[in-house]
Amino acid sequence: MVTTKLNLSMTEPSVRQIYAKQGDTGRVLDIALDQTPEDGTLRILRPDGVEVTSEAVTGGEVESGGTFESLTEADVTELTVGIEPVQDLNGYDKPWVGGAGKNKLQVTASSGTSRGITATVNSDGSVTINGTATGIYNCTLNNTLTLDGNYILSGCPSGGAAGTYRVDCYWDGQGALIDSGSGVAISPNGNTITTRITVFQGVTMNNVKFYPMIRLATETDPTWQPYSNICPITGNDEVRVTRTGKNLFDVSLGQYKALNPTTGELGADNPIRFTSALTDLPDGTYTFSFGSNMFIIGIAFYDKSGNFKRYDAKNFSVTAQTFSVEREKIRLYCGSAQNHDDLVNGLSVGQLELGSTATSYEPYQGSTYTTSLGQTVYGGTLDMVTGVLTVTHGNIASYNGETLPSTWISDRDVYASGTTPTTGAQVVYELATPLTYTLTAQQIKTLLGTNNVWASSGDIVNITFTYGGLLSELPSEATSIVGKCYCDIEQNGVSSMPFTLNVKKNERES
Secondary structure, three states, rough: OOOOEEOOOOOOOOOOOOOEEEEEOEEEEEEEEEOOOOEEEEEEEOOOOOOEEEEEEEEEEEEEOOOOOOOOEEEEEEEEEOOOEEEEOOOOOOOOOOOOOOOOOOOOOOOEEEEEEEEEEEEOOOOEEEEEEEOOEEEEEEEEEEEOOEEEEEEOOOOOOOOOOEEEEEEEEEEEEEOOOOOOEEOOOOOOOOOOEEEEEOOOOEEEEEEOOOEEEOOOOOOOOOOOOOEEEEEEEEEEEEEEEEOOOOOHHOOOOEEEOOOOOOOOOOOOEEEEEOOOOOOOOEEEOOOOOOEEEEEEEEOOOEEEEEEEEEEEEEEOOOEEOOEEEEEEEEEOOOOOHHHHHHHHOOOEEEEEOOOOOOOEEEEEEEEEEEEEEEEEEEOOOOOEEEEEEEOOOOOOOOOOOOEEEOOOOOOOOOOOOOOOOOOEEEEEEEEEEEEOOOEEOOOOOEEEEOOOOEEEEEEEEEOOOOOOOOOOOOOOOEEEEOOOEEEOOOOOOOOOEEEEEEOOOO
C-alpha cells in the first residue's frame, strides 16, 4: 500500500495578496487589501479593481503578517482506491510458494525395502516402518528444501533415541540435528537441507509410524499436519479508507497486557505493560516517540494476514525508535518500571509518524470510511466519492479447463505465459471487459495540515482535496478579519491556508 501524504503547510499569506474563491462560482480572486491611513478604511479589491466589500475601521490599521484560523476539516473531491486480492502465504512475502501450510516438509521419498527395513510412504505424507535393520538404515524424506529463518523439525514417535531410531536433518557445514520425539530447533539460514529417517542396526520396527514435519519456530502447537502447498486467495467484500493526521498512534485501541516475543500473542493483564492494537501500516519508515518515565520494549511484526513474523527487541529504550515496514502489520510493546500512571502519562503523548525523525506531538485524529461492495471483488477500483466500482478480475473456485483471457494467479501454481492452472485450483484472472457498478458515495473529510490516507484493499490510485469558504465581513468594532481559502490540491501539493488578519487601533492622534 502507498501512503498519500499531503503537505498542506505554508508560510503566512501576504497581507497584500490573498487567494480565495468567491461563492460557488469557482472563480479564483487575487484579493488585495488596500488600507488608507487617512480614514482607516479597509477595502478588499478584485484584480480588476472592483471592490468586493468595504468596512470602515475608524482610526485603525492592518498589521503586517497575520495568524491562521484553525480549519478542522475539508472535503475530498476525488479518491480512487485499488482493490487487490489477498493471498494467505503463511509468513511468506511473495507470490505462490510451495509449502505454504503449517508443515513445510514435503515427503518426496518412495516406498521401498533396504537393509531389512520396509518404509511405506502413506498418502498423507506420514511414513510407516517395519522390519529389523541389518545395518544403519536411512530413508531420505527430502533433499531439495531451502529454508531461511527459525524452524522446528519433528516427527519421531515415542521410543526414539539417538542410537535406535530418529528423524534428523543436516546441510552443508552442519552436522545432524536430531529429533528423537520432542522436536529439535533448526536455523538453516538459506541452506538446502536433507531430512531423513534413521533406524540403527539390530533395531526391530513393528508398524512404527513417523509424522515428519518442519514448522516455523513461532508455531507453538506441535500437532502434526500434512504438507500442503495451498495458498488460499480471498477477495474484498468492503473497502476501508483510513485518514489520520500526522500521528498514527491510537492509544485507545491498545491493551495493558504483556506481549510474548516468541509467538507475538498477548499475555495476561499487566498494569505496567502496554501492547498497541495490531496496526496495518503502508510501506515506509516510521518513528515512534513517547513521554518520560516509560520505555519501549520491542516491536512485533505480522504479515498482512495477521501471522506473526518476527520480534525486534528495543531493550527497554527510553528514546524514540525508528523502524521500517514492508507489507506488514505491527504491535508496539511498551512499559514502565513500576508505576501504571507513568505508563499512562507517557503514552498520552505517544506519536507514531512517517519518517526517521521525531517531531512535535500532535493528538491522534483518525477516521475510517467504509463502503460495502455488495459482492466479493478480487480486483478493480472504487471511487469512494462517486461510488463508482470497476471490477477488473474474476474468481474461479475450482479450475476445470476454463478459457482465461489474460493473466491469472492460482492458489497452487506459478503463472507463466502460455500455461494453465492445475485442475481444481482456485484461480483469479483478469476479465476481458471490466464491469461497472454504482454504490453509495462517501463524503470524506481531511484535516488541516498533514494527512495520511490509505486503504485496506490496495493502493490509493488518485486523490484530490478542496478547501474553501467565503471571506467574512469585518464589523466596525471587530478586532480581526477571519476568512477561509479555497484551493484544489493534489498529492504532495501545497495549499493556501485559512487566515486571520489581526487589526489594531491606530494610536496616532487625529
